[in-house]
Amino acid sequence: AQSVAQPEDQVNVAEGNPLTVKCTYSVSGNPYLFWYVQYPNRGLQFLLKYITGDNLVKGSYGFEAEFNKSQTSFHLKKPSALVSDSALYFCAVRLTFSGNTPLVFGKGTRLSVIA
Amino acid sequence: NAGVTQTPKFQVLKTGQSMTLQCAQDMNHNSMYWYRQDPGMGLRLIYYSASEGTTDKGEVPNGYNVSRLNKREFSLRLESAAPSQTSVYFCASTSGTEYINEQFFGPGTRLTVL
Numbered sequence: 001a002q003s004v005a006q007p008e009d010q011v012n013v014a015e016g017n018p019l020t021v022k023c024t025y026s027v028s029g030n031p032y033l034f035w036y037v038q039y040p041n042r043g044l045q046f047l048l049k050y051i052t053g054d055n056l057v058k059g060s061y062g063f064e065a066e067f068n069k070s071q072t073s074f075h076l077k078k079p080s081a082l083v084s085d086s087a088l089y090f091c092a093v094r095l096t097f098s099g100n101t102p103l104v105f106g107k108g109t110r111l112s113v114i115a
Numbered sequence: 116n117a118g119v120t121q122t123p124k125f126q127v128l129k130t131g132q133s134m135t136l137q138c139a140q141d142m143n144h145n146s147m148y149w150y151r152q153d154p155g156m157g158l159r160l161i162y163y164s165a166s167e168g169t170t171d172k173g174e175v176p177n178g179y180n181v182s183r184l185n186k187r188e189f190s191l192r193l194e195s196a197a198p199s200q201t202s203v204y205f206c207a208s209t210s211g212t213e214y215i216n217e218q219f220f221g222p223g224t225r226l227t228v229l
Contacts, residue, residue, distance in 0.1 A: 036220075102173065105159075
């Protein structure tokens with residue numbers, strides 16, 4: 001069965017420093033991987049996805065993520081954090097071909113960027 | 116283009132009452148989903164509809180029913196609400212080849228069951 005883990009409930013980083021939000025996955029085939037962000041009292045917004053090709057994926061708001069097949073990871077990164085990046089971040093996974101199987105979401109990581 | 120809309124935004128129910136959460140999308144998407152979000156639990160899928168006329172159970176379907184009324188609308192019904200159903204409910208939709216396309220989420224419905 002496919003699953004995704006976000007090992008950190010909370011990540012704190014100073015404004016201007018690089019940030020990393022971790023995600024590992026478990027699937028039996030090749031995965032499709034996604035990152036979403038949720039600001040307070042809002043629905044989730046899509047940030048970026050890995051489908052195939054280049055392991056480094058660039059997305060919205062200056063975020064990027066690196067797909068690492070050997071480590072089954074898809075960590076979200078940003079070179080210089082902003083206070084406005086403070087939000088709840090979700091990693092999600094789906095098999096490359098899985099019929100109607102929907103996304104499986106991680107439990108989320110709360111990012112706090114401190115000025 | 117409103118995207119995904121949900122009504123109501125807030126609701127308070129007493130145990131045993133029933134209600135229907137409404138969701139509509141104007142993006143001509145095939146697939147629609149209902150999730151619940153609880154602290155420390157992330158998003159859990161309740162039901163989904165891969166296309167008009169089909170619905171399937173997700174991870175936590177007990178106590179809920181759904182109706183894919185047409186391509187635009189996907190409603191979630193609580194027949195007899197329980198305090199364990201206090202949560203924030205999100206509707207989402209996906210276009211075309213849903214395996215590779217991102218989901219678009221509504222703003223959520225915050226439900227409290229007393």
